[in-house]
Amino acid sequence: MQTEIRSAAEPIYQALKTGILSGELAPGQPLRQDEIARLHGVSKIPVREALLRLEIDGYVLLRKNRGATVRGLSASEILNIMDIRVALECLALGLAIPQMGPSDLAEAHRVFKQYTQATDVARLSTLNLKFHQALYAPSDNAELLRMILDLQHRIGPYIQREMTRATGHVRPQDEHLEILLACEAQDTDRAVSLLRRHIETTKREMAARLRRRGFGAIPLQGDTI
Amino acid sequence: MQTEIRSAAEPIYQALKTGILSGELAPGQPLRQDEIARLHGVSKIPVREALLRLEIDGYVLLRKNRGATVRGLSASEILNIMDIRVALECLALGLAIPQMGPSDLAEAHRVFKQYTQATDVARLSTLNLKFHQALYAPSDNAELLRMILDLQHRIGPYIQREMTRATGHVRPQDEHLEILLACEAQDTDRAVSLLRRHIETTKREMAARLRRRGFGAIPLQGDTI
């Protein structure tokens, strides 16, 4: 149930979210309302509204009279979210395939082609999301698409950091193509099965990497791979 | 990604949410910040925070400089949410069963027994939710449980209005028992399959009723069944 936010609060929300996802604002770091207000040249009111929003979205933790701190995701939270993604994304694809028109498939192909030509990690991550979204859009379940997008955004940076950088795009690319071909063939069962395997493989590899890193809130900054 | 809200805003949030879910605040009705502030004896600031929260949760629509209006769910939204519920709840049950201990099952039985003894529609609805929650809790996926609960709350009143009142509890009770027995038998596939059928049956009946009612935002107030 997503929506737009008020003008003054919106850039603050975005800036803070970007800072958190980039790792510049580290888990546990306090976010001082007065300071943020000063930096953005506004009063605390829109800052509070942005923080409230960020809290609901899971990026910060607010405590009464104690302010906000940055909230990172623990390894188990990341894996939990991936389980949810499997379920939701398979549902979305299953709903979408019977509804796919030629232009839906053309769009997915276009994104896929961009993906094969990208080399930059951030770009690959973005296109990966876009590819998935292109596949699910014909499901026509707006709430479902929004939930998936939220989850993808929430754990996207972690996946980028742990996986995309290290594994490149060859395996995902091959798997994307298989899924896309199954969609074209209107073979819903096969496509959904391939998608499930695709995400579950990512999850397993993610679990392995996180296991080696130890549990607790995962920092996003730095590159220790 | 749920959390507590500030003290002054919290009772306002709850009162408005209750009003919306009860139908007293009808879809399309404006919610005047100044008026709500006066009624609750506070300034507009916590009112705005409550409204922001309600918007994110899907209960109201905020427009810049135009304030909030109550947002009802259309029939298609309700059915979309039920599709999502099928996927998430089946996932939750599948994760939960291998983790169920004797006290988990005892708790589910306890709630089930309460359900069989309840006659009041509101009570049945509450216990229905509690029964499902008891089954899913051992999944240990907090985000998943929260998402399910949000969705249940969001469409709960519609189901209560359309289904519980009209169909009573006999069918759901029988289905609950079957699911519970499959859980006891640690037969995950069977339990998940029964749960899927249970929710999908509800969805289908819901769709049939909504079809007869026509599409558009569904009022919660009144009793036309």
Next chain:
DNA sequence: ATTGACATTATCGTATACGATCAAGATTAC
């Protein structure tokens, strides 16, 4: 040196005030 009590400072939560925006009604032009 350590612990507890008190004072001070930083920060939060929100009331009041005020400018901005929108909707509705009144007035004017055709």
Next chain:
DNA sequence: GTAATCTTGATCGTATACGATAATGTCAAT
């Protein structure tokens, strides 16, 4: 009579101010 424009009041968005609360520092007692 109808449409366009202007005026006014309602409401929103947020700045400033201030009391409440928590954290930190200081001082005294052991």
